Amino acid sequence: MTKTYKIALLPGDGIGEEVCEQAVKVLNKCEKLFGFSLQFTHGLIGGAAWSKHKNHFPKETQDLAKNSDAILFGSVGGPVEAQFEQQWNNCEKNSILAIRKFLNLSINLRPAPIFSQLTDFCPLKKEIIGNEDFEILVIRELSQGIYFGEHSRPSPNEATDTSQYDRKTIKKVAQFAFKTAQSRNKKLSSVDKANVLETSRLWREVFEEEAKNYPKVNFESIYIDNMVTQLVKNPKQFDVIACPNLFGDIISDLTSVLPGSLGMLGSASFGDSVHLYEPSGGSAPDIAGKDIANPIAQILSASMMLRFSFKEHSAADAIDQAIRNVIKIGYRTGDIFSGKAGEQKVSCSEMGDVITENIG
């Protein structure tokens, strides 16, 4: 019998809808070639949900998310200048942070794939970024820390945010990080601020304990301030980087510039049962609806969904390979188009088409 996977498709706002459409195209091709069946149910989240339900993460979407095998998420949020309008006010907090909490998404994978053909777009010098493909994988804890502690404003002149971590959650991230490092280049760097923060001391303690179970992994703990310096000076010294929530937010933005465009970064977030897959970039309202966005981040997220939620590794490999192929052939959306000979500028939907054609 054909395996059927139920996917909650939550495109959200801005470019979400158009890039999700490309991912679905690619996934539909995989169904045919690899013999599984995907059942998509469309749901509303973010500003799109607000328009209909006056709620950024309505009950209907919660039920859909809970009852799916995986979630393919677009992006949420509105134009900066409209952030105080009701539809957009606290939109990210009420939708993406809320769904992270709702599904207890605690492990977040943010791979930054560096393609040798795109290093012109990397702001680092050629001597530093080099001319070979490589990837840095940021693993970010996503469910605790200062994001989810108590926030208070007792008076106009005082504000407090508290950060909390428990051993069990850190251990889960640490085990995942060590296993991942072991299956890759056997290098793991854990980021903290253990010279100051108590939560960081616990983080470091748990990682150091876990390190004893993985003697083949070259493990280091590194302070966040040193980490940002090292990442700019010599990013290639890193392979897998594990971070608590806030540091992971910052570090993954830093690594996101290495591939040359945010449009190249997919991500996966693992919960207790349902996992969520989303591009790392935002909703880019300024280019929404113009068919010019780069859909690769969304398509890479779809490939991660096939790999991690459904264990359809051959299909995931085929998507990743198709992306490498189209880049090598020279297809470029505007964000990665340099005008060099051999490049062909394509729209969002054309990029979806050529990737689809290159599968199989």
Ligand code: IPM
């Ligand atoms: C991210 C984003 C979110 C975060 C925002 C939108 C709340 O920056 O996913 O990295 O800080 O986690």
Ligand code: MG
């Ligand atoms: Mg961020």
